[in-house]
Amino acid sequence: MTVSEQPRPSDFIRDIIDDDIRANKYGGRVHTRFPPEPNGYLHIGHAKSICLNFGIAAQYRGLCNLRFDDTNPTKEEQEYVDSILDSVRWLGFDWEDRLYYASDYFDQMHDYAVQLIKAGGAYVDDLSADEIRDHRGTLTQPGKESPYRNRSVEENLDLFARMRAGEFEDGSRVLRAKIDMASPNLNMRDPVMYRILHADHHRTGSKWCIYPMYDWAHGIEDSIERITHSICTLEFEDHRPLYDWFLEQLGVYHPQQIEFARLNLSYTVMSKRKLLQLVEKGHVSGWDDPRMPTIAGLRRRGYTPSSIRDFCDRIGVAKTDSTINIALLEHCIREDLNRTAPRAMAVLNPLRVVIDNYPDSETEELDAINNPEDQGAGTRKVPFSRVLYIERDDFRENPPSRFFRLAPGREVRLRYAFLITCVGVKKDESTGEVVELHCTYDPATRGGDTPDGRKVKGTIHWVSADHAVQAEVRLYDRLFTVENPGDVEDGCESVLNTDSLEIVTGHVEPSLANAAPGTSYQFERLGYFCADLKDSSPERPVFNRTVALRDSWAKIEKRL
RNA sequence: UGGGGAAUCGUCUAGCGGUAGGACAGCGGACUCUGGAUCCGUUAGCCCAGGUUCGAAUCCUGGUUCCCCAGCCA
Numbered sequence: 001m002t003v004s005e006q007p008r009p010s011d012f013i014r015d016i017i018d019d020d021i022r023a024n025k026y027g028g029r030v031h032t033r034f035p036p037e038p039n040g041y042l043h044i045g046h047a048k049s050i051c052l053n054f055g056i057a058a059q060y061r062g063l064c065n066l067r068f069d070d071t072n073p074t075k076e077e078q079e080y081v082d083s084i085l086d087s088v089r090w091l092g093f094d095w096e097d098r099l100y101y102a103s104d105y106f107d108q109m110h111d112y113a114v115q116l117i118k119a120g121g122a123y124v125d126d127l128s129a130d131e132i133r134d135h136r137g138t139l140t141q142p143g144k145e146s147p148y149r150n151r152s153v154e155e156n157l158d159l160f161a162r163m164r165a166g167e168f169e170d171g172s173r174v175l176r177a178k179i180d181m182a183s184p185n186l187n188m189r190d191p192v193m194y195r196i197l198h199a200d201h202h203r204t205g206s207k208w209c210i211y212p213m214y215d216w217a218h219g220i221e222d223s224i225e226r227i228t229h230s231i232c233t234l235e236f237e238d239h240r241p242l243y244d245w246f247l248e249q250l251g252v253y254h255p256q257q258i259e260f261a262r263l264n265l266s267y268t269v270m271s272k273r274k275l276l277q278l279v280e281k282g283h284v285s286g287w288d289d290p291r292m293p294t295i296a297g298l299r300r301r302g303y304t305p306s307s308i309r310d311f312c313d314r315i316g317v318a319k320t321d322s323t324i325n326i327a328l329l330e331h332c333i334r335e336d337l338n339r340t341a342p343r344a345m346a347v348l349n350p351l352r353v354v355i356d357n358y359p360d361s362e363t364e365e366l367d368a369i370n371n372p373e374d375q376g377a378g379t380r381k382v383p384f385s386r387v388l389y390i391e392r393d394d395f396r397e398n399p400p401s402r403f404f405r406l407a408p409g410r411e412v413r414l415r416y417a418f419l420i421t422c423v424g425v426k427k428d429e430s431t432g433e434v435v436e437l438h439c440t441y442d443p444a445t446r447g448g449d450t451p452d453g454r455k456v457k458g459t460i461h462w463v464s465a466d467h468a469v470q471a472e473v474r475l476y477d478r479l480f481t482v483e484n485p486g487d488v489e490d491g492c493e494s495v496l497n498t499d500s501l502e503i504v505t506g507h508v509e510p511s512l513a514n515a516a517p518g519t520s521y522q523f524e525r526l527g528y529f530c531a532d533l534k535d536s537s538p539e540r541p542v543f544n545r546t547v548a549l550r551d552s553w554a555k556i557e558k559r560l
Numbered sequence: 561u562g563g564g565g566a567a568u569c570g571u572c573u574a575g576c577g578g579u580a581g582g583a584c585a586g587c588g589g590a591c592u593c594u595g596g597a598u599c600c601g602u603u604a605g606c607c608c609a610g611g612u613u614c615g616a617a618u619c620c621u622g623g624u625u626c627c628c629c630a631g632c633c634a
Contacts, residue, residue, distance in 0.1 A: 133630075138630060141562095141632090185562090235634095339597095447593090549596050551596090556595080
């Protein structure tokens with residue numbers, strides 16, 4: 001390759017694929033799959049897997065299937081299927097005509113089970129769940145064989161057929177693989193293949209009352225779809241011998257399973273169980289609450305698909321357990337939105353400013369640049385008048401050193417407007433709180449220029465009080481107060497950040513009144529904000545803070 | 561005291577017997593009509609102990625620490 005080319009992103013999985021292609025292992029084919037269970041919404045950890053699987057397929061000119069691993073009707077719902085489809089699509093990936101469901105293969109799986117029974121590799125066990133657990137042994141002690149382990153093939157066939165026919169109660173019998181009750185790998189101690197579940201399935205309805213277990217189902221699904229590299233997370237490493245055993249016994253096409261470390265992110269949780277709990281206990285408004293690490297939540301928060309893909313590219317793929325700093329995700333969205341988000345002015349914590357020497361009834365329109373990073377974004381008009389709002393933080397009665405903003409007697413630039421000088425401070429007599437500033441403006445500085453070349457250190461944002469539109473602004477912060485909430489022994493609820501949402505009424509420039517839901521803006525000097533997908537309307541604009549701008553003054557001030 | 565994995569700057573990640581590199585974070589500076597962005601500079605790491613070798617993050621031996629597994633969940 002030439003020096004100007006980007007080095008191809010690589011990792012241990014791509015290294016394996018490179019080797020396989022070199023060895024012509026699957027005829028040079030690369031075919032991956034993303035196999036979610038529709039029992040919850042997708043989160044940023046799934047995004048890592050999606051980017052990996054679809055990314056590899058694209059890179060090697062292979063294919064990637066989207067497959068629902070819907071083998072447990074008691075936990076799965078159509079709502080989750082819909083949300084997953086939506087999330088994968090939104091992230092920018094296309095499964096074309098390859099949308100599959102494990103439930104589509106239930107007949108085939110059943111036939112394979114019959115085949116395995118006939119080969120003496122599986123048996124129907126009448127033990128209860130408790131008894132099976134007792135027979136399993138422990139980590140250090142071998143298990144005991146079930147008394148039903150050596151039933152004849154005929155009896156097994158008959159019993160399995162009756163299981164399927166619905167003759168038995170839930171939990172009364174299971175089909176088990178006949179492997180080795182003394183195996184040091186507990187997964188090999190006669191794992192359950194089928195359980196009886198008289199439950200309606202979201203796709204097959206009441207057709208089945210026996211459902212396959214993950215280990216039995218997954219390899220078959222991969223095999224049927226001619227997957228080459230079955231990529232999953234580390235906790236399945238122990239299951240690989242079983243994955244291999246089933247496919248070998250069946251004598252069918254055999255993909256290879258490869259495991260990588262799942263994503264952990266600081267200050268949030270990633271397990272579906274914990275996320276479900278946050279939803280069910282009302283700690284958040286739903287799976288798509290902008291504080292959730294779900295794809296739907298990130299989307300509503302204002303994250304873009306490209307920023308999430310970029311994040312997934314940057315974190316890499318390895319087998320080390322790791323926790324990525326949330327700051328990296330924030331970096332990715334800032335970098336993206338800095339390039340693309342139009343700027344606007346909004347005051348979230350207003351302080352009234354009266355320009356004493358500006359005519360009472362006059363209004364003028366000033367030109368503001370929409371995006372300094374993108375010349376093509378053009379300009380817009382911003383109304384200016386005698387009474388304005390500025391941010392309360394941008395005024396100090398007794399400014400500390402290196403404070404460049406407004407203070408009594410000081411001059412600052414109003415962005416794209418005029419230079420103003422503070423000539424008076426009006427306070428509430430009882431509380432001492434500053435309630436209004438009086439300033440004078442320099443008409444020669446229209447647009448913010450200084451014809452005399454004088455330098456002004458501070459530039460602050462503002463809105464015209466009469467023209468500003470009120471908007472609900474939701475200021476989000478991290479959901480948890482500790483870096484690894486998942487590690488908290490008594491549950492992560494005890495470390496929930498009670499200030500993760502602050503709602504304020506912002507005064508925003510009029511151009512923002514018609515912000516289309518889902519569009520992002522940079523509120524200058526504050527951060528990136530996104531018109532809420534669900535709640536924002538022209539009558540009542542609602543903005544979510546995606547992420548604050550880097551604030552180097554806050555750092556300086558902290559050290560003062 | 562079973563089995564399966566993993567250990568490289570604060571956090572991720574490259575390295576495949578030959579100068580430990582990148583990203584984020586941090587720190588310093590330049591520039592700036594966003595204390596934004598950008599640019600420049602900089603701090604900081606091979607789990608430990610032996611061994612092999614001219615030379616070890618890499619190979620060998622022995623330790624240590626962490627993660628996963630005893631669902632009829634996936």
